[in-house]
Each structure stands twice: as C-alpha cells, then as structure tokens.
Amino acid sequence: MAKTKPSRYPSRGTEDKKTLHQIIDEGLFCTIAFVRDGVPHQIPTGYARVDDDIYIHASAKSHFIQGIIGQTVSFSVTHLDALILSPTAFDHSFNYRSVIGFSKVEEITDPAEKLKFFNLFTDRYIPGRIEDVGVPTNEEVSITKIARLSLNNAAAKVRTGDVNVKMEKDAPWCGVIPLEWKYSAPQIDNQLDRRRELPNYIKKLIDGFGKR
Template sequence: MKTNLKPSRYPGRVCSEAREIYEILDEGRFCTIAYAVNEEPHQLPTGYCRLHDKVYIHGSSKSHFLHQLADVRQVCFNVMLFDGLVLAPTAFDHSVNYRSVIAYSPAKKVESMAKKREVLECFTNKYIPGRMKDLAAPSDQQLSATLVLEISLEYVSAKVRSGTVGGDLSDAEVWSGVVPAAIAYGVPEQDSSQSSTIPVPGYLTEMVVKSNSQC
C-alpha cells in the first residue's frame, strides 16, 4: 500500500494507516468508480467488498459498464462516510464530519471460480453479517453469469474530518455544534408470500439493533 498521494488541501486530515483505511472501507456500503472512455467521463455508483488489500465489485457478465471498467487503463475508486453536520456561527465555516478513501488502479477481471465464490460470499456477509450460513453456495452457472472486478489498494489515500467547530465560540449569537449522523435500519418486513412461521434470523435482528444504537 502506497499512501503518498498528495492532497491539494487540508494535509492534516490525511490518514495513512492501513488499519484505518480498511476500517473506513469495511464500514462503507457504496462506492463511486470514475473512469474515462475516448476522453468522455463516466461514473458508476455500486456496492463493494474488501478482501485484504483489494476491493471488489460485481454485476452481470453482460454489463456493458463493467466490461468498460476492465478495458480502461485506470479507474478512480472512492468511498465517503458522512458522520455529521458541523454548524458554525458563520455560513462560511460550516462543514461536515466525514471519512473518505480514494484509490487509483486498473480494474481486473477475476477469472478463478474459487476466487469469485470467495468474493461473493464476502460481499453478502458484508451487508448482512452471517447471512451466507443460511444460503446455498452460488452455483457454477450463477458464478459464470457474474462478472467480478478487482481493484488494488496499492495507490490509496484517506481523509478524515472529525470534532466540533473549533475556536472560541463564547461570543457566538447562534447555536453552533455538531449534529451526528448514522445509518439506521427499520424493522425487518417479511415477504407476504412466505410463511410467517419462519422466524427473523438472529443475525438480522442483531444488525438492526446495532445500527440503531449508533444513532
């Protein structure tokens, strides 16, 4: 991992520790991938997962956009977590607390069926921890119908903004401070066509409770 990408502003917010970068990526749910084809810009919002020092995205093997990603020399991968609003006495000094990661890498097709299986199981458990133990493993036909792309974290950088407004606000005439933000899940709603005798899985209840406790 090379974290020597130079920021244009706020160098004090740069995070270069692999552990912290991985924590941001593991908590994040969605990314944006930017690339150019024939000097025309494109951008793809999608889900992802991380395994070691690589991130992975997937979709249909017939996806035009995913094949384009695999054909270009380099893509730009970005994740941002929104942690709160920072309200200051002046509009100019308002800000947000955030954590972000940006990486530059080719997007390589994963050809190995075993690696595809590992990635897709990791992907499912990222969004619903423990879910794969209830599910059948993907079939070879399903794996063949799925295109998986690998993005390296060799050239990566992260930025973090945390804390309050800063400075002495004793003379401020308007309320100032931080409004924390977090993602929360609602109560699971079972599909109406399914038998109501099937209980809500414990891992799903745990995920909902955990998310709400952070709000």
Template sequence: MQGTQQPTSQTAAYQATDRTVPTRSADRASYDKEVVHAILDEAYVGHLGFVRDGAPVVLPTLYGRVGERLYIHGSTGSRPLRMTGQADPGLPVCLTVTHVDALVLARSAFHHSINYRSVVVHGVAYDVTDPEEKETALHALVDHIVDGRSRDYRGANKKELAATAVIRLDLNEVSAKMRTGGVNDEPEDLELPHWAGLVPLRKGYEAPVADALLAPGTELPDYLKTL
C-alpha cells in the same frame, strides 16, 4: 473462507503518493491500514470512477473486501465490467467511499462543514475469471452487506454465474481523510447571535421484515437478530 489466496502486506500503512496526498487539509489524511479498512468495511456503497470515450463516468456500486483487495460485481453487460474485460492490462479506476458523521453549523457561511470519514483508492481493475476466486469474491460481497449471510443462501447456478461479472481492485494506492471536532469560527464571530454546533448523524437498523412468501417455519437467523 475458502478461496484464492489474497495478497497481504506486513506494513501497517500505505505509502503516500502524489495522487493520495491531499492538496488541502493534508493533516486530515491517514494512510493507516486499520483506519482505511474500518471505513471501507462500515460502508455499503462506493463510487467507481473511470474514463469512457474520453469523458469521466462515476457509478455507485456495492463492493466487498478480502484482505488487501476489493471486489466489485455487476451484470456482464454493465459498462465498467465490460470495459475491464476488454482492457489490457486492465481498467484505470478510482473508487471512493464516504461516511457523513455530523453536520457542522458555524456562525459564518464560510465555516459550515461536515464531519466525515472517506477513503480514495486509485488503481487498475481486473476482470476475475478464476472460478475459485470468483466464488470467494461473491461470498465477500454478500457478507459485506450482512456478516454471515454467505452461509445462508442458495449459491449461484451456472446461468447466474455466466450473467455475473466481478472485478478486483488491489489496495495499493490508498488514503483516508477525516474531519472531526467542532466549529472553527473566527474569533471576531464568536459573539454573533447565531446558533453554532454539531448535528450528529446516526446509522441504525429497524426490525427485519420477512418476505410474504417465506417458507413456513423459517426462523429469523441469529446474524439478523444481532445486527
């Protein structure tokens, strides 16, 4: 993909900080970059948190990753993107992503849980104004939804670009946290007559449904056939 060159790092892990070390179950935390990237790349929706007028705000948002940088887009009138453009030297934010992999049903109420994979990113978000970087970001956002889609659409025109804002968030202060495995019941509860175990969750895709006004002769692209 052509575009503004993104920052890279030769290290295989993010450095732990006071904000990225969990106060509970710290053994579940990971700072491995491959683990973090995999969790981010598999998800579609992140939750972006920031402070507005002294109160916390958390909004669901789409995002895309290019190397060690996340891009988030929206309308130029949206609250966080408008604030990012006004902030100097940027807008302090926190972005979170979570996958739920299984429901953990225990014999006791206390030990009910979920198996999950999550990422928390702390940092400062900046408005993207460079046209080349903005184009790279928009391609990444579309390819994050369906890999290969950026080669199969009409690009944004000047009016659409003017109405679209993009912010970037570098992956510097980052951690992943995961729970895997089965039920952790107390030994004295193992003989209780209550069902215990995992209910796995699975993500899947159904067959694509063509738009009713699709141009005649337009075939289903390969990247959707293999989704």
C-alpha cells in the same frame, strides 16, 4: 502519493492502512469513476475488501464492468458523520471520513476464486446469510464478472471535532449535529407467511449495525 494527497487541509490526509481499512469496512458502497469515449462516468456499487484489495461484481453483460476491466479508475468511499454549524454560513462544515484511490481493474476469472468472492460478498453485508440461502450455482457464477481493485494507491481524509472558528458569546446556535445510519424494522415479503420468525443472523445484523 501525488494523486491522493489533499491539496486543502493536507493534515487531514493519511495513508495509514488501519484507518483506510476501517473506513472501507464500515462503508456500504463505493463510487467508481472512469472515462469512456472521452466522457466521464461514475457508478455506485457494493464491494468487499480482502487485505489491500477491494472486489466488485456485475452482470457479465454489464457495459460498466466490461468497460473498466484493464483500465485505471478512481474509487471513493465516504462517511458523513456530523454537520458542523458555525457562526457564519461560510464556515459551516462536516465531520467526515473518506477514502479515495486509483487502481487498474483486474478481472477474476478462476471459478473457485469467484465463488469464494460470492460467499464473502454476501456475508460481508449479511453475516450468516450464505448458510441460509446456499452458495451460488455454477451458472450464476459464470454469468457474473468479478473485478479486483488495489488499495496500494489510496489515501484517507478525515475531519473530526467541533467548530474550528472563534465566536462571540451572542453568536447564533453553533455546534455539532451527529449523523448516524441504522436499519429499520425488517419487512417480510408478502409471498411468505408473516408469522415466520426473523432469523437470528438478521437480528444480530440490525442490533450490531454501526458497532463494527
């Protein structure tokens, strides 16, 4: 795929579906890039994946989603995994995993399918939450637009490993500084009784983050 083939370090690129899905599933947001009235724009947004499609949503009044439905956009998901400290500033790098793709944006209009997405989206970020708060109302579903983007024209690029340049024994400190995301301690809203016990699904979410 010409649009998604890396021009630099092409060996780091892959269209392997397992790799694509893993990178996307571990991500928390994607960036949607598009052109409106000749001006480039980009919007970060949450998403959920089903097979080879990702789904996004926004208010039905959102100019963003109104403008991209039926149009071709570019989207990306990126994880920064480590800083790579080399003997020269020029050779410093990152370990990363990323996906970039292009897709025509298709609106989902069937109310039942939209409701299915709402449940999927909520449980994708907080598994078990939808059982606690209940499914969205018909009105909430009707005032929300949901769109689907295909992964059929997407590819991943991954950099792993150590410093990839030779160095003298007396070089400055070089090596890998790993990065990781984690949740901090939950803070209950001031409107609720602070003695309320934290739900098990939230405890499980925090304990399992980064192990998906």
